[in-house]
Amino acid sequence: MNVPVVLMLTTLPDAESAGALAQAVLEARLAACVTRLGAVESHYHWKGALESSEEVQVLLKTSVARSEELQRFIEARHPYETPEFLVWQADASPGYGQWVNAETQRPLHV
Template identity: 45%
Template sequence: MNTPDQSATSHCAVVVICNCPDAATADRLATGLLEARLAACVNRLAPVQSIYRWEGRIETAEEVPLLAKTTLAAFPALQLWLAERHPYEVPEIIALPVTAGLPAYLDWLNDEVLS
């Protein structure tokens, strides 16, 4: 039987964070990632207030975060796909490793994503 760490490592699952300017963009990108089989699941979260530095100024914007569950092997294609379709000049596209998870969920995730 796998320990949680061994199971997550064998699947190399990652969660990708990507903020969007509005709900319509978030929905379009989430649906596209699923249709392209670059992610197994995408959560669209409630709008958040983002405060960030851009071109030397501190900016504030309401954004809609996406959490896309995918594999490390699929991340380069997911990153390219998002970067080409995202309206921001420099979109936030970062992957966080999944260090543990329910083995059945990780198996499902791995089966749903094309690598």
């Protein structure tokens, strides 16, 4: 049986800020895996003008249970005024889905 998990896509200004976000998210156990994709070039309207930026795209994989907390965590730390932040549900294979759920268990504070 496949396991539902959550994919989150965002962009960061550079590899350094993407790496820092990955580290913070993993230490908080809010995602099981953070994939930094290569450089991308985004084209968009911003305050009335056509702009483009080099960015780094990041795909995070987390459990359904922790996805809202991950979103709040990223929104609080993201360097942009209006970051790209996209979420959708996917099915993971049983082994990968169980791993995602296990790695995003909330740490015990005893």
